[in-house]
Amino acid sequence: MPKIAIARLWFEGNSFTPTPTGWDAFRGREWADGPAAMTAQAGTATELGAAGAWFAARPEWTPQVLRCAAAQPGGKMADEVFETWIAEVTAALRAAPPDGVYLSLHGACVTASDPEADLTLLRAVRAAVGPGVPVTASFDMHANMAPEIAMLLDGASAYRTYPHVDMDAAATRALALLERALSGAAPLHGAIRKLPQVLHSFHMRDAGGPMAEVWAEAGMSETGPVRDASPFGGFAWGDSPYAGPSAMVWAETAAAAEATAARLIASLAARLPRFAVSLPGPEAALATALASPPGLVALLDPADNPLSGGIADTPGLLHLLRDPPVETVLAFLHDPAAVAAAIAAGVGGAIDRPLAGQVTDAFGPPMPFAGVVEALTDGRFVNTGPMERGTTVDLGPTALLRAGRLRVVVTSRKEAAVDPGFFALHGIDLTRVRLLADKGKNHFRAAMAPLCSAIVEADFPGPASLDLAALPFRHVPEGWRRSLG
Template identity: 35%
Template sequence: MSRPRIAVGGFMHETNTFAPTRADFAAFDGGGGRPIMRGDEVITLTRGTNNGIAGFVESPEAQAWEIVPTLWAHASPSAHVTQDAFDRIAGELVQAIEDAGPLDGIYLNLHGAMVAEHADDGEGELLRRVRAAMGDAIPIVVSLDLHANVTEEMVAYSDALIGYRTYPHVDMADTGARCATYMARIVGTTQRDAKAFRRIEFLIPIVWQCTYIEPCKSLYSHHVTMEAAGLPTISFSTGFPAADIPGCAPTVVAYAADAATAERAADEMAGLVNDAESAFAGQVWTPDDGVKEAMRIAQTATKPVVIADTQDNPGAGGDSDTTGMLRALIAQDAQRAAIGNIVDPGAAAAAHEAGVGATVRLALGGKSGVPGDMPLDEAFVVETLTDGRFTATGPFYGGAKLDLGLSACLRIGGVRIVVTSRKAQMADQQMFRQVGIEPRDQAILVNKSSVHFRADFAPIAETILVCASPGPMPVDPAVLPFTKLLPGIRLSPSIAPGHRVK
């Protein structure tokens, strides 16, 4: 008896429809630090990393299958995927699946919040094309990001949508492995589980979706309890709130052998999320007040105070080049402070041309046209220069090899700045070390990230503050100019003042 043949592939993008820069084809083919992977590269280049493909392929179940790699493409979060990029990549992926020959199953590593110029529901459109090409009999199992904006079409065109359960996403590979376990349940059979879908009627700010803190910590623990009681799988997706599309919302999808069980499970999980609405809250500091508070804490701290520059998070569509937090550090005369990454290819090139030890006058950052932000015109000392290539060893990137292009450490007063040529979320200590900054030796670290940085930085942090300087990913979704949300969706739970997130 021949082994089941399972095709694997992926197409990932998280789209902030309010962000300044769109994702063209080049953004997927090297622009996000990783080129498009084709054929065997899909397996060899993801092996051993925190990637859904790796988790699926390396799972015990997959050892009994013939794995057929197709294509995997990823770009850093940004504004819409261009129609050209979507059609080229989706077309190549669907064609590769068709060319794979007879298949018994398909596993796709998707994000769940892709918006293209011509398709508000990017994953729904991709899954529609795959289903149209391959028919209804072949099971399609999909891993999704925790921030997925799940739609009825995505549910309809797949046999299971299985989401991450951690934010920071340290379980991407584990989610791929869970998809393999589910695939083993249905591959080679006509068995298909009943599905139940629920949409939550309020948007959740990204920074309060963290699963290290409440209420998400308890909500995601409940998934495990429900599955331990016999439910095949259930996923609560917190949603990506900076997407002006009808499908923007948190959701729950449950699967069970019978419809009544799936419906009860979906209702139970959705009820818990609704009951927790007011708990999706925390304190947000202005840049100057946040730096002052960090400096106060640092006077007696034994570890760095870490500040999240949350509104310029490149993991949520920012270009990682706003200067609000850098200005606050300078204005408050912060010492032993470091900030990263400021993405400015021109500044990085100028630093390399000037050389280590030189003082260069630069208009640093601020090139994205974000309201309230502008380049910082100052003289900086060039302390170190690198090619931007390194291995990210923390739990989020999970051993991935990154290429941020020409990079430099610039200093102004007591503040050091990681300047890179390509954007990637500051979620790994090696991003500081790659330009000679030891993060543990700093009094204050400012990270352009909302939550992912916690995976590698929380263990070395005295405390964590959240600051809001100008950027395209507002802490409160209610300030965004939505036009397409479904009626009845509340724009955000309240943001409660008065306490610091630990």
């Protein structure tokens, strides 16, 4: 009866976001251990949801659920949180040695003092269990992968969709590799090849385009000795020595792993020009949005996208839409103080205060806002999916503010507005809205694209800005910082 340790640290760090990611961000989203950690995700399209189904189908396996932690992408993770995770997990592994380990990781974690935190974590886990215990992992396809990771694991897989609607499938593949290792089969050989380039993720969607083609090629290569082939796009705003695209392959022979990884990287390199992106400025993007076919039109601000580590506080959208010509919803601003003021005023009460630019004025000044409180909520809803379907989201107390044709959602916690449940929570009927201004990018499309007649992205200033060459990288190798924007 194998005993399998499960641990999770899912965090994507934006090195250029001004606010660190500390305890509140993790405790507000996921900081749990023991059976309750997996029970909370039962039936969801997540890694822990998949793990629960896996163990339910294998009653002879015993799960040992260690620390499971996740937070929205954001500024560098606080060292204290990271060190606590490492200490808890490695102590538990040493105290009750497992037969195997499954790790749910993002792969683009950076902390206040460690630009390669996932590698540090994997070294610590391997040291705790020793060389004889198989360890497998699942990763986000935006992971910044160090080649050494292939030496520390016995198998791994990554998401193959963007927006990420296959988190559960990636976990299932990683668990299948763990089962293979425990069966006594010959160990797999891992290989990770890097492309010396930092890429934007705009054209990494699985619906079509260059990354979709590389994923298709990877899938076709999983024959014969090749057990898993996972291309990665990397995370451009994670200042890591291992930033950028990579290919990870697990095969029955070292030659097959190396050759397949090299072929996938060459395939990705051949498509580099197609990853280039150019976005219109705010005014031009707004004009395009307003000229779009009838129905709901989305105007996106990817530079402050919370799922790229944005702060949901930059004022660009608010300044652009201060007097919109059509019924408009802005989702959203992370502003606990504004929420508190709205609660004090009550529904129907007046609110007059500056909004946005509260964290920093580096991306523009705050904007005066005078309006009324239209709705207040407890901030809790369940994702309808497909991304993270079935998971509970907690925004903390929220408020819906109105000034003329503009409504603004303000929240106490920073969780992206990428699911219809976000809008239903606030009583917003999107069929009666012409313009949805959202701090989002590709993940927005998973559930929202079917509701929109058009989606327009604009080049705003923000922590995940388009101009990579202007960012103060310190750890990404200098020759890799070639912006395709």
